[in-house]
Amino acid sequence: MTVPELKIKDLHVSVEGKSIVKGFDLTIKGGEIHALMGPNGTGKSTVASAIMGHPKYQVTGGSALLEGANLLDMAVDERARAGMFLAMQYPSEVSGVTNAEFLRTAINGRRGEGNEIPLMKFLKTLDKKMDMLEMDQKFAERYVNEGFSGGEKKRNEILQLMMLEPKFAILDEIDSGLDIDALKWVAKGVNSMRSENFGCLIITHYQRLLNYIKPDVVHVMMNGRIVKTGGPELALQLEAEGYDGMKAELGIKDDETVEA
Amino acid sequence: MLTQVQSLPFDKEDLTKFAEQRKEPKWFTEKRLEALALAEKLALPEPEKTRITDWNFTNFNYDTTATSVQTLEELPEQLQKLLGKNEKAGNVLVVRNSRPVYCSLSQELRDKGVIFTDLATAIKEHSDLVQKYYFQVTPMNQHKLTALHAALVNGGAFLYVPRNVTVTVPVQSIYYQDAPSSGLVAHTIIAAEENSQVTYVENYLAAPSVGEGTANLLSEVTVGANARVQFGAVDHFTKDIVTYVNRHAKVARDGNLQWALGQMNDGNTLSENATLLEGDGAACDTKAVSIGSGAQKQNFDNYIRHIGKATVSRLLVRGAQKDAANSIFNARTKIERGASQADGEQTQRVLMLSDEARGDANPILLIDEYDVIAGHAASVGRVDPDQLYYLMSRGIPKEKAEKLIVEGFLKPVVDLLPIEGVRVQLAALIEGKVG
Ligand SMILES: Nc1ncnc2c1ncn2[C@@H]1O[C@H](COP(=O)(O)OP(=O)(O)O)[C@@H](O)[C@H]1O
Ligand SMILES: [Mg+2]
Numbered sequence: 001m002t003v004p005e006l007k008i009k010d011l012h013v014s015v016e017g018k019s020i021v022k023g024f025d026l027t028i029k030g031g032e033i034h035a036l037m038g039p040n041g042t043g044k045s046t047v048a049s050a051i052m053g054h055p056k057y058q059v060t061g062g063s064a065l066l067e068g069a070n071l072l073d074m075a076v077d078e079r080a081r082a083g084m085f086l087a088m089q090y091p092s093e094v095s096g097v098t099n100a101e102f103l104r105t106a107i108n109g110r111r112g113e114g115n116e117i118p119l120m121k122f123l124k125t126l127d128k129k130m131d132m133l134e135m136d137q138k139f140a141e142r143y144v145n146e147g148f149s150g151g152e153k154k155r156n157e158i159l160q161l162m163m164l165e166p167k168f169a170i171l172d173e174i175d176s177g178l179d180i181d182a183l184k185w186v187a188k189g190v191n192s193m194r195s196e197n198f199g200c201l202i203i204t205h206y207q208r209l210l211n212y213i214k215p216d217v218v219h220v221m222m223n224g225r226i227v228k229t230g231g232p233e234l235a236l237q238l239e240a241e242g243y244d245g246m247k248a249e250l251g252i253k254d255d256e257t258v259e260a
Numbered sequence: 261m262l263t264q265v266q267s268l269p270f271d272k273e274d275l276t277k278f279a280e281q282r283k284e285p286k287w288f289t290e291k292r293l294e295a296l297a298l299a300e301k302l303a304l305p306e307p308e309k310t311r312i313t314d315w316n317f318t319n320f321n322y323d324t325t326a327t328s329v330q331t332l333e334e335l336p337e338q339l340q341k342l343l344g345k346n347e348k349a350g351n352v353l354v355v356r357n358s359r360p361v362y363c364s365l366s367q368e369l370r371d372k373g374v375i376f377t378d379l380a381t382a383i384k385e386h387s388d389l390v391q392k393y394y395f396q397v398t399p400m401n402q403h404k405l406t407a408l409h410a411a412l413v414n415g416g417a418f419l420y421v422p423r424n425v426t427v428t429v430p431v432q433s434i435y436y437q438d439a440p441s442s443g444l445v446a447h448t449i450i451a452a453e454e455n456s457q458v459t460y461v462e463n464y465l466a467a468p469s470v471g472e473g474t475a476n477l478l479s480e481v482t483v484g485a486n487a488r489v490q491f492g493a494v495d496h497f498t499k500d501i502v503t504y505v506n507r508h509a510k511v512a513r514d515g516n517l518q519w520a521l522g523q524m525n526d527g528n529t530l531s532e533n534a535t536l537l538e539g540d541g542a543a544c545d546t547k548a549v550s551i552g553s554g555a556q557k558q559n560f561d562n563y564i565r566h567i568g569k570a571t572v573s574r575l576l577v578r579g580a581q582k583d584a585a586n587s588i589f590n591a592r593t594k595i596e597r598g599a600s601q602a603d604g605e606q607t608q609r610v611l612m613l614s615d616e617a618r619g620d621a622n623p624i625l626l627i628d629e630y631d632v633i634a635g636h637a638a639s640v641g642r643v644d645p646d647q648l649y650y651l652m653s654r655g656i657p658k659e660k661a662e663k664l665i666v667e668g669f670l671k672p673v674v675d676l677l678p679i680e681g682v683r684v685q686l687a688a689l690i691e692g693k694v695g
Contacts, residue, residue: 052653055645080655092650096668105664106654143668160654 003030003196004067004083004167012061013043013050019060020046022224028168028199035210035235036203038221039243044203045089047221048170052086053079066168081110083167087157087174089203094144099156100126102144103163110164129162132192134185150177158189165193170201175209187212207239222252268408269319272296275411278323282380285387288394295400295410302404307530309588309620310559315502315528317405320443320474322412324357332362342434342463342494342685351431353378357439358415358446365431372425379416379447390418393449397480397536398508405504405530409445409476416447421456423484430459430492430681437475437501438467448479452487454512461492461681466501473501481509483517485539492520492682496689499526499554506532513539513568520677522686523550523560524693534563537571537602546575547677549670549686551693552585552617559588566595566602566632575606578673580666581617582694589621591636597628604633610640611669613662663694 006028013021021043028034038044050057051064053076064071071079094102103126108116126140133155145153154174161169171190175183190200190213202213210218210232218234219226222243227250228234238246247253275296279289304312329335332343335354343352350366353376360378369376375386383390400410417433437444444464452458464475475497483489489509497503503525511517523531535544544564552558564573579587593604610619623636643665651661667690674690677683 054649075658076649076652077655077657077661080653086653088650088653092644092647094647094651094665094668096671097664102651102654102664105660106651106656109655109657109660164654 004199005029006168006199007065008051008062010062011047011050011059011064013046014058014060015046015056020224021050024062024225026201026219026226028201030167030199031194031196032217033194033200033202033213033215035215035218036201036221037205037218037235037238040205042221043224044221045172048086048172048203051170052076052084077109080166085161085164085166085169087154087161087169087171089172089176091145091153091157093146095146097144098141099144100140103160106160106164126163129159129189132162132185133159133189135159151179151182154178155182155186158186162189162193167197168199168201169193170203172203173205174202175204175206183209184212207235210235220246222247227252268296268300270412283384285383287387287391288383291394291400292411292413295407298401298407299404299411302401302407305403305405305530307559307561307588308590308622310530310557312530312559315530316472316474317408317476317502317504321439321441322358322414322443322445324359324414324439324442326356326359326361328361329354335362336436338465339434339436342465343432351376351429353417353433355415355433355435355446357437357442358444360415366429369427373422374425374427375418375420376431377418379413379418379449382418386418386420389420390449393451393480393482394447395480397482397510398478398506405476406478406506409447409478412443412445412476413447414443414445417449417462419450419458419460421452421458423453423455425456427456427458430461430679432460432681433462435462435464436466437473437497438469440469440471441473442470443474443476445476446478448477450479450481450489450491452483452489454484455486456484457488459490459492459679461494461679463494463496463685465496466498468498470498471500475501475503475505477503477505479507481507481517483509483511483515483542485512486514487512488516490518490520490678492677492679494522494682494685494689495525495529497525497527499556501525501527503527503529505529508532508534509544510536510538511542511544514541515539516542517544518678519544519546519548520679520682521546521548522682522689523548523558524686524689525558526553526556528556529558531558531560532563533561534565535573536565536567537573538567540568541570542568543572545573546577547673548577549673549690550579550587551582551666551670551690552579552587552619553582553693554585555583556585557587558585559590561590561592562606563592564594564604566593566599566604569599570601571599572602573604576673576676577608578670579610579619580669580694581610581612581619583614584616586618587620589619590624591622591638592624592626593634593636594626595629595632595634599629600631602629602632602634605635607637609638609669611666612640612642613666659695663691666694667691
């Protein structure tokens with residue numbers, strides 16, 4: 001079996017007519033974990049939303065191939081079924097729909113009619129994964145994200161990741177709003193996914209999460225594109241010097257079309 | 261307004277003949293003829309923002325027939341599925357093409373003096389009692405549609421619960437239309453005497469074979485002092501059936517009425533639901549859900565009138581609109597002078613799934629007394645695109661995601677419906693209608 005590959009080339013994205021992402025290149029293979037770091041407002045979430053297909057984000061150029069298939073030609077749900085997953089920075093709430101019902105519908109959506117997951121098997125798996133994330137069982141029966149704290153929402157995103165087992169996941173600031181314990185549980189969940197058949201892009205501000213989920217590659221994004229790529233030491237360097245230090249080093253000026 | 265005499269597709273002679281065939285008591289036939297005269301001169305109601313002048317309320321076959329069955333097993337499977345397992349135990353009326361085809365009431369309830377039968381039988385066997393309740397809650401001359409109803413009534417049910425009797429098992433009526441171009445004009449009387457308790461559920465459904473048809477339904481509910489009535493309904497007529505449905509109740513001192521309504525018709529519908537809280541301490545709780553689809557036009561008017569002191573009303577209405585459906589939701593809470601310490605609260609929410617769908621929620625409070633509590637909330641919104649995106653990003657196709665959102669939207673009301681049979685049926689219908 002060949003290792004899956006996500007290949008993003010020269011991606012350009014606009015939001016409401018404003019150009020935000022300007023030539024973004026990234027290739028991730030199964031088994032790899034990449035970190036994407038960068039100052040606020042630089043376009044990290046915009047990349048993630050465009051790859052997943054949020055209707056507000058217009059791709060004006062470039063390509064995104066998942067195992068050779070063009071994601072950009074697919075509807076949002078098709079991208080997901082092709083193997084993409086995005087843990088969102090701001091997950092929506094869905095009133096009246098329980099977490100368990102939501103997850104089962106999503107899993108069955110992937111498996112297709114006639115091949116639905118047996119209820120007992122689903123419940124057992126859900127139980128196990130919730131335990132790993134130290135999530136109270138009652139969250140299965142609560143409405144999707146409704147009344148969840150920031151940290152509970154993030155854990156719920158990881159629960160979905162673990163239940164859906166995609167080929168590639170983008171985790172957008174999964175660490176924001178998490179205390180140190182929750183951070184460890186989330187890291188444990190993500191690490192449990194590690195395999196040849198799973199690649200991951202972790203979008204984060206801080207180096208902290210990367211102590212728990214070791215990235216193979218670290219990218220720094222500024223003004224809508226990747227400006228530097230290195231190993232885990234790059235994250236440590238950023239932590240020490242800050243984004244301004246790196247800007248100075250790379251001779252990057254603030255771009256007035258991108259604001260924090 | 262000018263009084264116009266409109267010619268109706270039936271006349272005095274037709275109705276007299278129709279009544280004779282049915283061997284009705286004289287007072288009932290006289291009501292028909294009195295109503296016919298009213299129907300000729302009264303105007304149609306003018307529901308806010310819904311034009312009903314071209315809806316067919318008069319042209320249909322009202323004289324349809326059906327054959328009785330001895331056991332429930334002989335009924336079409338579609339009907340059997342509607343019977344709750346409790347209801348199956350005994351207290352069921354099945355009406356097909358406006359004719360009763362099956363009716364049962366447990367011996368235990370008979371012994372307690374409970375009466376449950378189709379209307380035609382009731383007016384023969386309990387003429388005086390029916391007369392005491394017929395058109396006492398709803399005025400026959402309210403407008404053309406109530407008068408048409410009284411002129412053409414061809415089916416219905418009569419449920420009488422004597423003083424101090426508690427009926428623990430739900431009593432259920434099922435109306436099924438399948439005759440081409442037929443019309444159901446069903447009159448229901450629920451009379452719960454002082455200190456009694458009963459749960460009643462009515463189901464309306466039709467087969468596609470009806471084609472263009474009409475339903476004119478009128479239910480009168482009398483809740484005696486300290487009595488408790490739960491009234492559940494699931495309406496599900498096909499898309500070419502025009503429905504006028506009027507459910508009207510009055511509640512005496514310390515009486516309690518709960519409406520649990522699933523208004524799931526596929527055709528144009530005008531619904532009037534009204535409750536008069538007459539006695540001190542009377543209370544009413546209304547929960548209603550609906551889904552509009554296709555090019556359907558619907559108008560739902562919920563009216564609660566507080567007359568007695570310390571009367572309490574709660575109203576929770578949710579409607580989802582798909583496709584090019586257009587629905588108007590009115591909630592009117594009226595607190596009369598003298599109804600001190602009345603407490604009325606209403607909430608209406610409308611969710612629209614498409615750009616072509618239209619929905620309107622109008623909260624109306626009319627208050628003539630100082631010492632009261634009254635509240636209202638109304639909202640009309642579209643499906644949140646971020647919510648849809650979120651669900652789809654997990655691999656759920658758009659239609660399925662919309663379905664989850666609508667089910668979730670209606671669920672808080674469905675879950676609170678006090679009658680299990682209605683809850684179960686509705687969940688299945690919602691699933692079918694949104695899918
Ligand atoms: N939905 C949106 N509507 C309007 N502007 C947006 C939207 N999403 C992002 N932007 C703009 O795009 C730029 C990049 O934002 P974002 O991708 O969220 O950055 P990051 O995730 O790196 O902090 C910002 O200027 C932001 O204001
Ligand atoms: Mg962001």
